[in-house]
Amino acid sequence: MKSFGLRKNPLRSIKELFECWPLTVWPLDYTDKALRGMKAAIADDGAARECSGTAGYKTTLGASKNQVSIFNPQIMSYLFSLYGPEPHESTIYDPFCGGGTRALSCAGAGYYYCGAEIRGAEVEAIRQRVASLDEQYGDGLGEYIDVVCCDARATPFEGGSADMLITCPPYYDMEKYQGGEGDLSMAGTYQEFLDGMGEVIQEATRVLKPGALSCWVIGLHRDKDGVLLPLHHDLAYLHYDLGYTFKEEVVLHMKNTGSIQRVGNFMKGNNLLVRVHEYCLIFESPMGR
Numbered sequence: 472m473k474s475f476g477l478r479k480n481p482l483r484s485i486k487e488l489f490e491c492w493p494l495t496v497w498p499l500d501y502t503d504k505a506l507r508g509m510k511a512a513i514a515d516d517g518a519a520r521e522c523s524g525t526a527g528y529k530t531t532l533g534a535s536k537n538q539v540s541i542f543n544p545q546i547m548s549y550l551f552s553l554y555g556p557e558p559h560e561s562t563i564y565d566p567f568c569g570g571g572t573r574a575l576s577c578a579g580a581g582y583y584y585c586g587a588e589i590r591g592a593e594v595e596a597i598r599q600r601v602a603s604l605d606e607q608y609g610d611g612l613g614e615y616i617d618v619v620c621c622d623a624r625a626t627p628f629e630g631g632s633a634d635m636l637i638t639c640p641p642y643y644d645m646e647k648y649q650g651g652e653g654d655l656s657m658a659g660t661y662q663e664f665l666d667g668m669g670e671v672i673q674e675a676t677r678v679l680k681p682g683a684l685s686c687w688v689i690g691l692h693r694d695k696d697g698v699l700l701p702l703h704h705d706l707a708y709l710h711y712d713l714g715y716t717f718k719e720e721v722v723l724h725m726k727n728t729g730s731i732q733r734v735g736n737f738m739k740g741n742n743l744l745v746r747v748h749e750y751c752l753i754f755e756s757p758m759g760r
Contacts, residue, residue, distance in 0.1 A: 547580070669709045717754055
């Protein structure tokens with residue numbers, strides 16, 4: 472992380488230095504032109520993800536759960552600016568590659584990226600996307616990206632090789648990805664999901680260097696019975712049990728997502744608030760093994 476004491480120009484503001492204010496709430500404006508440009512370049516439309524398993528019940532907003540979420544690349548920009556290790560010398564590990572937004576963001580910022588993804592179709596989609604961008608821009612992004620089709624609980628990556636972890640895990644059964652055996656989004660119960668997540672974190676501990684930062688983007692999830700599952704708290708406890716230090720909790724405020732159009736659902740008898748935030752939890756991996 473950059474140091475306040477090492478600023479070359481003392482007249483530069485903190486926001487200019489870090490690209491954002493170092494506060495515990497990060498605004499994510501979905502109408503921002505730079506954000507739209509990043510999303511367009513990455514071109515992840517979720518086409519390689521199947522979520523038919525979640526279409527049978529409604530979200531708290533009243534919409535059927537048959538769409539996939541796309542990771543916001545602006546989060547990566549904030550993390551690189553505030554916490555990123557040295558580019559071109561550092562590797563970022565991701566146990567849940569998803570659509571490749573984090574992979575391409577890392578490579579574009581000069582970081583080596585190694586990630587696990589259990590769905591073969593998704594891995595192939597990422598590789599095709601990387602090849603297309605390489606052909607279009609000639610930046611050699613593929614040299615920075617290593618995505619492997621495997622279970623995040625048992626990866627082929629070398630122990631103690633990653634300088635940082637950035638990921639966004641499945642939100643239990645919010646989106647069932649039909650990834651076959653080992654897909655944690657298909658876990659039968661919430662406890663089974665948490666048990667599997669504990670194994671993922673244990674494997675991540677092996678891959679990370681001692682003292683490396685581990686950043687998890689996670690939100691709450693209300694299940695089909697209306698129970699709000701405290702995913703962020705449970706994830707923090709899993710890290711605590713494995714010897715991690717809880718460094719920071721950041722609120723990700725999602726602005727201009729169209730959610731204001733759905734506030735009328737609050738008056739329709741369920742009294743459920745429209746959720747416009749998620750969290751970025753930042754841990755430090757154990758120093759001892």
